[in-house]
Amino acid sequence: MNKRDLIDAISDRLGDKKTATEAVNAVLETIQETVAKGDKVAITGFGVFEKSERAARTARNPATGATINVPATKVPKFRAGADFKERVNKGA
Template sequence: MNKQELIDAVASATGASKASTGETIDAVLKVVSKAVAAGDTVQLIGFGSFSQGTRAARTGRNPATGQEIQIAAAKTVKFTAGKVFKDAVNR
C-alpha cells in the first residue's frame, strides 16, 4: 500500500474527504519525524513505537576495489511493533 492508497482507505473508513485526510496524514508523519529526529520516542499504544538508534563508526570494504574505507557513525530510526499489531499480523 502506498501513501495515496492509505489516504483513500482512511478517507473511506472515516467518511472524511481525501484532501483533509491527506493533510492529516501528512501532519502526523511530520510530527512523528520531528519528534524522532529530536531524540524522542513516539509510542502508539497497540501499534508500536518509533525511536532513534545509533550505529557506531566502522571499517567497511569497497566491493569494487577491495580497499578498506571508514564508514561514519549514523543515527537510525527504529520501529518496534506493539503486541496488538503483532497479534493481528500473526492471526
C-alpha cells in the first residue's frame, strides 16, 4: 500500500477524498516535524517514532574493497507497539 492507496482506504471510511488527503498529510507532516525536532511521537498500541543517532564509522566498499569513512548521521526510527505486533502475527 502506498500513500495514494492509504488515502483511498481512508476516504472509503470518511466518504470524502479531500478530507482523507488532508488528514493523511497532516498526520505525516506532524510526525516528521516532531521527530526532526528530536521529540518522540508515541501512538499507544501502534508504535513510537523517534530520532536516532548513528555514530561515525568506517565501512568497506564491497566492489573495490576500499575503506570509506561514513560520517555520523541522524535517522528516523520506528518501534512497533504491542497491539501492532500482535495483529501482524495473527495475519489480519
